[in-house]
Amino acid sequence: MHRAHIKGLGHFLPPTEISNDHLSQYMDTNDAWIQERTGIQTRRWVEKGDGLSSASMGYEGAKMAIDHAGIEAAEIDHIVFATISPDYYFPGNGVLVQEMLGLDTVGATDVRNACSGFVYALGVANAFIQTGMYQNVLVIGAELQSPVLDLSNEGRNVSVIFGDGAGAAILSRAPEGHAGVQTVHLHSQGKHAKELSMQGPSAIHWLDEIEATHGDPAIFAPYMNGNFIFKNAVIRFMEVIQEALIATGKTPKDIDCLVPHQANLRIAQYIQGKMGLEDRQVYNNIQRYGNTTGASIPIALSEAVHSGAIKRGDTVCLAAFGAGFTWASSILEY
Numbered sequence: 513m514h515r516a517h518i519k520g521l522g523h524f525l526p527p528t529e530i531s532n533d534h535l536s537q538y539m540d541t542n543d544a545w546i547q548e549r550t551g552i553q554t555r556r557w558v559e560k561g562d563g564l565s566s567a568s569m570g571y572e573g574a575k576m577a578i579d580h581a582g583i584e585a586a587e588i589d590h591i592v593f594a595t596i597s598p599d600y601y602f603p604g605n606g607v608l609v610q611e612m613l614g615l616d617t618v619g620a621t622d623v624r625n626a627c628s629g630f631v632y633a634l635g636v637a638n639a640f641i642q643t644g645m646y647q648n649v650l651v652i653g654a655e656l657q658s659p660v661l662d663l664s665n666e667g668r669n670v671s672v673i674f675g676d677g678a679g680a681a682i683l684s685r686a687p688e689g690h691a692g693v694q695t696v697h698l699h700s701q702g703k704h705a706k707e708l709s710m711q712g713p714s715a716i717h718w719l720d721e722i723e724a725t726h727g728d729p730a731i732f733a734p735y736m737n738g739n740f741i742f743k744n745a746v747i748r749f750m751e752v753i754q755e756a757l758i759a760t761g762k763t764p765k766d767i768d769c770l771v772p773h774q775a776n777l778r779i780a781q782y783i784q785g786k787m788g789l790e791d792r793q794v795y796n797n798i799q800r801y802g803n804t805t806g807a808s809i810p811i812a813l814s815e816a817v818h819s820g821a822i823k824r825g826d827t828v829c830l831a832a833f834g835a836g837f838t839w840a841s842s843i844l845e846y
């Protein structure tokens with residue numbers, strides 16, 4: 513069996529910064545509440561007219577990852593694209609990026625596991641490489657969430673936390689002696705599907721129903737039972753990290769950098785405290801970008817690597833929890 517490692521990373525954020533104060537124009541909220549409850553100071557939102565989408569932002573992140581990996585786009589054997597905010601209802605974003613990169617007819621797989629999407633996508637790519645089927649897989653996590661947020665008071669617990677952006681990794685067959693991706697653990701629990709969801713547009717809504725209910729935030733805007741999600745998140749994050757540590761025979765001291773899904777700074781701080789990790793062992797950037805769902809881990813990972821916070825040979829732990837519920841972790845040598 514082959515091993516996979518991360519050969520290159522890239523990310524892209526839309527240019528427009530949206531401050532907490534800016535949000536109080538639309539809804540009854542304020543900077544102090546948002547910072548205290550979430551740690552978020554600002555997020556990036558695509559502006560109408562920017563011409564950006566989850567596919568095009570994913571493409572920008574992919575180009576940076578390809579450069580960083582030192583390969584040609586033509587060396588990519590497959591694309592795995594994780595998003596819950598695709599450009600089309602169908603086909604998925606994978607084929608759109610395949611065309612943007614001019615990748616002849618390589619296969620493209622789409623993953624829609626929300627906040628856990630990137631770790632799920634990494635798991636798919638890792639399995640492709642382990643079996644020897646592919647050498648280089650482009651893994652993307654990208655989201656364009658701002659257009660569907662409910663900016664009224666009813667939607668304020670959701671809309672203040674989410675942001676737009678993209679991150680990408682080139683996962684390649686690891687050189688001899690490189691531990692690469694050591695574990696991937698994936699979980700789900702569909703009984704809580706509605707607790708964090710956007711129900712429409714979907715195929716179970718008949719056309720006349722869509723016309724009658726279009727604009728109804730109960731269907732066409734994301735819903736989140738914040739407290740319930742928070743309580744489940746802290747438990748599942750810990751469980752799935754523990755699972756990875758046991759599988760690799762490691763302890764928290766062996767983790768050079770934990771890159772948690774950037775859901776809420778309080779969740780990351782809770783995990784850090786429970787694991788007894790020092791500040792230098794955890795990478796957070798939710799303060800600047802908000803919660804970018806499937807894009808948050810690859811953006812944070814890419815930033816951490818490009819800023820020198822993560823170096824070659826470091827042991828990195830990725831962990832995520834979100835809609836589904838789904839949760840996932842990976843321990844890898846960068």
Ligand code: UT7
Nearest residue numbers: 541542545549627668669672738739741742745775776834
């Ligand atoms: O990434 C995928 C997974 N998602 C998550 O992990 C998110 C998990 N949940 C959370 O991060 C938190 O639950 C939130 C940040 C979403 C909300 O924080 P909270 O501490 O759980 O607040 P809450 O929903 O319990 O609301 C507390 C109060 C309420 O007012 P009352 O009923 O106490 O009068 C809310 O109406 O805060 C109010 N509130 C707000 N106030 C100002 C809710 N949203 C806002 C807001 N600004 N944006």
